[in-house]
Amino acid sequence: MNFWDRVSNLDRRILWAVQMIIVVAILLRPIGLPIAVSSETQLAYDFFDNLPPGSIIWADFGTSGAALVELGPMIYAFFTQAFNNNLRVIGGTLWAEGPAIGQIIFEEIQEEFPDVEYGVDFVNVGYKPGTQILVRGLVDDVFEACRGVDYFARPLADYPLMQEVPRLTADYVDAIIVFAEGSPGGREWYEAAAGPEGIPLIQGTIQMSIPEAMPFLRGGQYAAIIPGNRGAAEYEFLVGRPGEAIATQDANSAMALWLITVLILGNLGFLLGKQGGGKK
Amino acid sequence: MRKQGPMILGVVAGIIMIFSRYIFIGRNLGWDSTWNTYFLVSTAVASGLGVINLTRIHWKNIERRTNIVPSAVLLISLLGYSILGVGWTVASGPARWIYEVGNLQVTNALFSLLAFFIFSAAYRAFRVKSLESTTLLVVAAIGMMGTAPIGAAIHPSIEVAKDWLLNVPVTGAYRGILIGAYLGSFATALRILLGLERAHMSGGD
Amino acid sequence: MTDVQLTIVAFLTIGVYTYLYWKDNPIYTIIEHMYVGLSVSYVFANTFHAYIVPAVRDDIVRDGKWHFIIPLLLGLMIYARYSPSIGWLARYPMSFWVGYGAGYVLSYEVPVFIGQITASFWQLNSVNNVLVALCFLGALTYFVFTVRREVPGVAPAAAFGRWAIIVALGVSFGSTALYRFTIFVGRAQLLLFDWLKLG
Incomplete structure (x- = not known):
């Protein structure tokens, strides 16, 4: 067994230990690499910035705890922009864990915006099963589809904001934003509501799903996307509130470099070791 | 009746959906709205299926004395949280407290393991x-x-x-x-x- | 999160990470089972308050909309699966859901499908737009098996499509890796800054 064979058969736990050390070191001593705002994120930011005050946005917090690190900061930045611009938000989601995440972030942001009131500026309709069929139901009758109750099982009719939105159509809702971890996500909202009703749809997508979202963005079916953790960082920068997404960028860069190093090492081991036909 | 009945119900449901979308009479009759509600309520009633299936499987594990501790933990969390959530609410109070710790954060921790395996997979x-x-x-x-x-x-x-x-x-x-x-x-x-x-x-x- | 919650989360995270060294060990297995139990019961409790209670309490009892018994019964029929003698009853709700879903596919997915096709060809006014159209046609040809590869033009188009798919999957791999890194970095932030207060 020559040197490259040993490299090729390196214990994976050594790779993981290095990975942990790199992340801890970078988080404790960040470099502060500059972040340029991409055209996609700028498009999404400008879209909401140009909405008149009082506009109503339907938001799907379509995420579980898994994507919390990516979509959480994105939702936070979106709420900041929305409440800064006096926009109103209705949260209604197709993922079971989503409403809790939306509610936690809303309660956090309420400390920064004490005038923002539940029922007037924000209502959390909660999780409803049925995916696209639910979205179709919302288009016909929001109260009927939600069985008249919000996340807290309180009557929707009691909230002034909900009285203005009997149906999920362009007459009552100015935009849909879907923070999508996967499916159901932007595609389902587009098929059943945004497309047929002509409501602009913006998708806040996880990094992994950006390639899948591209045909919809370039096809004009999505008005904009916020692309992954990098997009969240850009959004935080645009709303002037640096947060968790910006803080992860340096560590992500270091991890990307480490993965490329690992790939090169693995291939050198393969090519120069005995397995790959290197010097025996 | 055992096969034809369900098949007819399914075909009629599908046709009503298409009819409501493409033909204005269907849209004006609002059939799809009622059927939509039926769909949503019936799927909601069926959501207990997961609870029952898991209970059956893990109860059997305990009876057969295989995997006793994990199965008992699963049953306690499953049935305990179901009682707590159904009896009160999951949106606030102790159920939300438990959810934030035991579900939201654990999902994240479990998925973060994949960051390690992507390295070893790429390497090998x-x-x-x-x-x-x-x-x-x-x-x-x-x-x-x-x-x-x-x-x-x-x-x-x-x-x-x-x-x-x-x-x-x-x-x-x-x-x-x-x-x-x-x-x-x-x-x-x-x-x-x-x-x-x-x-x-x-x-x- | 409160400090007590954070401490529990930190220990649960460390418990999950024991998998990296000891593989399927008792600590990891217990946390995994607890998580599965909580996830399923959370969805059930959520749905119970969102649909079942309003349908029974408000629609049927308060408003007298007795027809709501139909979806409730339909939903209950799925539980007939547990009894061999009346198991066939479960076919009714299943067939209803699948049939309704099929109707949805033919009603609402067709416009999106057509939109995607027209989007590929409406502006062939730049090299990039032409390339997008060619990659699209190539990838589609690669997956069409009803046309024989011997037909002129099919084999080169499929080969081109194959390369487009390879590039797309490469970008997907990069994106997936970054997504996973972010989740881990978020975990590390929680442990270092929120729990240990190092930042």
């Missing part, structure tokens, strides 16, 4: 054996470096290359895959409505 399996695998590797590196800020810091063209890849070949290729998936789902939907596809009605004889 991602080999430059052919032109195709080399291309895949180079493109993956450009995609990663172009997205992380380090790419632009090394050379601005990395980010430009990543943007081009996303906007041109990725858009085109994924559109092709998407259209293929759509064609597949149309064919399956048609087979269901024509009564040719009956796999979902198997069992229970």
Whole structure:
């Protein structure tokens, strides 16, 4: 067994230990690499910035705890922009864990915006099963589809904001934003509501799903996307509130470099070791 | 009655949906609204299926004295949280407290394990054996470096290359895959409505 | 999160990470089972308050909309699966859901499908747009098996499509890797900054 064979058969736990050390070191001593705002994120930011005050946005917090690190900061930045611009938000989601995440972030942001009131500026309709069929139901009758109750099982009719939105159509809702971890996500909202009703749809997508979202963005079916953790960082920068997404960028860069190093090492081991036909 | 009845119900439900979408009489009658509600309420009633299935499986484990501790933990969390959530609410109070700790954060921790396995998989399996695998590797590196800020810091063209890849070949290729998936789902939907596809009605004889 | 919650989360995270060294060990297995139990019961409790209670309490009892018994019964019929003698009853709700879903596919997915096709060809005014159209046609050809590869033009188009798919999957791999890194970095932030207060 020559040197490259040993490299090729390196214990994976050594790779993981290095990975942990790199992340801890970078988080404790960040470099502060500059972040340029991409055209996609700028498009999404400008879209909401140009909405008149009082506009109503339907938001799907379509995420579980898994994507919390990516979509959480994105939702936070979106709420900041929305409440800064006096926009109103209705949260209604197709993922079971989503409403809790939306509610936690809303309660956090309420400390920064004490005038923002539940029922007037924000209502959390909660999780409803049925995916696209639910979205179709919302288009016909929001109260009927939600069985008249919000996340807290309180009557929707009691909230002034909900009285203005009997149906999920362009007459009552100015935009849909879907923070999508996967499916159901932007595609389902587009098929059943945004497309047929002509409501602009913006998708806040996880990094992994950006390639899948591209045909919809370039096809004009999505008005904009916020692309992954990098997009969240850009959004935080645009709303002037640096947060968790910006803080992860340096560590992500270091991890990307480490993965490329690992790939090169693995291939050198393969090519120069005995397995790959290197010097025996 | 045992096969035809369900099949007729399914076909009628599908036809009502199509009728309501494309024909204005169907839309004005508002049939789909009622059927939608039926769909949503019936699926909600069926959501207890998961609770029952898990209880059966893990109760059997305890009876057979296999995997006793994990199965007992699962049953306690499943039934305990069901009682707590159904009896009060999951939106606030102790149920939300438990959810934030035991579900939200644990999901995140479990998924973060994949960050480790992507390294070991890349190290062991991602080999430059052919032109195709080399291309895949180079493109993956450009995609990663172009997205992380380090790419632009090394050379601005990395980010430009990543943007081009996303906007041109990725858009085109994924559109092709998407259209293929759509064609597949149309064919399956048609087979269901024509009564040719009956796999979902198997069992229970 | 409160400090007590954070401490529990930190220990649960470390418990999950024991998998990296000891593989399927008792600590990891217990946390995994607890998580599965909580996830399923959370969805059930959520749905119970969102649909079942309003349908029974408000629609049927308060408003006298007796037809709501139909979906409730339909939903209950799925539980007939547990009894061999009446198991066939479960076919009714299953067939209803699948049939309704099939109707949805043919009603609402067709416009999106057509939109994707027209989007590929409406502006062939730049090299990039032409390339997008070619990649799309190539990838589609690669997956079409009803046309024989001997037909002129099919084999080169499929080969081109194959390369487009390879590039797309490469970008996907890069994106997936970055997504996973972010989740881990988020975990590390929680442990270092929120729990240990190092930042």
